[in-house]
Amino acid sequence: MIGLLSDFRVRLGACVLAMAAIGGLGVVTHAKAPVTRPEGAEEPARTVVNRTALACPVPGVGGKVQSTVNAVSPTLPAGTPTATGDASPLSISPLAANANPLGSVLVRGKIASTTRTAKLEPLSIRGTGPLAAGTAATSTSTATDGVNRGMASVPCQVPGSDFWFVGASGAPGRRDVLVLTNLDSINAEVNVTIYSTDGVQDVPSARGVVVPARGTTEIYLGQAAPKLTDLALHIVSSGGRVSPAIRDNATSGQIPTGVDWLNASAQPSGKVVVPALAPGGGIRLLTVVNPGDLQATATLTVQGPNGPFKPAGLESLQIPAGSVKVVRLDKVLHGDPSAITIASDQPVTASTRMTDSSVTEFSTMGATERLTGPAYLVLPPHEQPVALQVTAPGQTAGVRFELRDATDKVIQTRSLDVVAGATNLITFKPQTRPTYLMVEQLRGEIVAGASLMPPAKPKADAVPMVAAWPLTTSLVFRAQLGAQPDVRAALK
Template sequence: IRVPGGQAQIEAFGGTDLPPIEAYGEGALAPGLVADQWGRDPGGAGRGLASTACAPAASEFWFVGGGAIAGRQTRIVLVNPDETSAIVDVVIRGPEGVIEAPAGRGLVVEGESRLVVRLDVLAPGVTATAVQVLARTGRVGASVDDEQRSGLANIGSDWIPQAAPPATRVFVPGIINGEGARVLSIAAPGGDDAIVNVRVIAEEGSYVPADRARVEVPADSVVAIDMAPILTRQAATLELTSDVPIVAGMRQFFGNETSFSAGALPYTAPAAVTGLPVRSATELRVAVTAPESEATVEIALLPYRAGREAAEPTGVRRVTVPAGAMRWVRISPPTGVDWYTAVVTPQEGSGPVLVAHRLREKSRFGDLVTGYPWPPLRTEVTIPTAVQDPAVALR
């Protein structure tokens, strides 16, 4: 990519394995760089529609919603982008507390390599988890994928998005409409029990449900509860307010297929997702939530055509969301393109927003669904302030 607005792709077909890939920008191309991994298999051994945002390497990650029971396989993927080795601990919390998993401690991820850890090896039989990835030395990129199985056949798969770090106010956006369970998992990583109050934010406004409005989470444990009865098949965002810091995620069932959401925090910066497919059987919905005050955003599409690097924004539209409500916006993809990027930009004076998407493809084997909350684009960095220290002597 050589110019702002440029786009590129790396493709793999027929089970081809790709090495770990690092994307980075320099100079004017660094602000707003976004990358995504997207995969599709409508009826093969790896059946599913799966996508995840590529995140910067860091020293800590949270993922909520994996499991290690019959019919599920959750894998933790660790990538070290640096030349030196990283030492990583994978800490797993379940319904009964922190799970003793010595095989997840002191994992060595060699420089410029990848390490895959299966959850059923670390914590067999656990039904609900909050996975904390801690790099004791170095830094890593981390992601988690989840497969739904029937016997030896894979009937659905997706990536579990990264959850916001522990906080006393967390939102779970991108809850899809329709039938099926909506399993909310909440973890209280610490020495105190959590009392969590639940508020539903929907298109018609927000409300406190008559049932399941309060969830008690024991210290250092995970509680999973199906929220489908209070959501009444509507698209929504959940607001979770706790007396102690929590992390959260949701596993959503759509027929045999599953999709995930994760705890997120509101922002006023632009956000984007790339690699959105253009297919006749595919529908894209973008959920924009204004949890605090009225928000106005602009949605623009950047089409990708092979051989053309720079993209001109198209399909620009403005959406206003009342305070304490969300909008479930249907996106019409550009025509004559391979794929596209969607960008959501809060306008001047707008309140903070949460953005997520749901991509649905109709299939004769059963519909496929994927999506996740959008993190804000990294457009600014904080430069450390240098001050003179009189205690340091120079020679």
């Protein structure tokens, strides 16, 4: 044995075997983390949505306001799978668990509507089964007088835990209220961070806000951030899920100058796009928030009907850390339908505020994500044409849209190319009944939104109706990560 060990080749082989044994033990005792997606898959697997929950807010009391909710389980593109089982109705109901439904979505493709009512209570849309995938709804109120004079219309919100709203205010002349809705059967708790042109605001009352189960909580920004004119809010749930909305009533002295809901904005990023700046006269204000710890340098690009351009004098913005910046764009847009791309060296997000030519009504549009699947939007009845705007912020892209009536009949459809950096405008005729719109990206990057503006020369006693609706990829599928066994469990 001693002779064998004295042989150099034997000793070398023994060392190699010992090292291999130690390495093998290391493989077992320090096992790699399990693979959480199927081998060869670049994207998470998708599973069909079989459950839906949406929160539909209502305005505050004031004036002769009437409110309604229009909802649809839309016709999906051919070949799209849906959940198995019976097509159980989706209920449109008040938040209480034992509340009687005020309406029901019974079949795919047909719009369900609640009766227009002066009783202002938030509603929920719930259900499971084949009708859940893609469900979309819009909450709309109108009033002919008082603080709610005009039109307030907003897509009903899917509950979540992280939201951004840009363009709020706590200043005199604005009555902005953050409405937090909890559709679940347990309490939720949220923290709200408020950014202004003066930086991040210390607002103890906005931290640890409890939203009761199947209930709502309101935060008045005039109290939380008094006299601050330009605000951005980051709403994060620390427990449970919420559906936030910001109600905005504007006045000039004692005269109402519009009401609407602020549409949510996309998460901060190095590049964000605000679509569907409505054509026509009026004010166009862009608000950008930089929530980071470093100053942001951002460049603006306008994507109009003739392609992209840098707005003179506004090509570059300096946005201090943790702060908000506001710029006025109507003079450089010249009344054209447009989108705004903000490219920044720090993550930012943004929104626009748009008024009619008489500055007596307004709407907002937040930055949106590019479409990665069909987007569905329920349009309430409207006496003026609705403008659909689709933008290709990068290369030339393809898009298809369908407008269907309340019985699922196709009213208008078309496939078109959108030139790189340009915005295309498609108009839909006035409708006396609700309709629903589908926009589907075929290739390239597409962002989209729709808007409603009153005529350039309305009748003297006409109540202006102004609205803006974002188009975002509808919840037809959820990401479902593949899984492999975790061998580490056997070593514990």
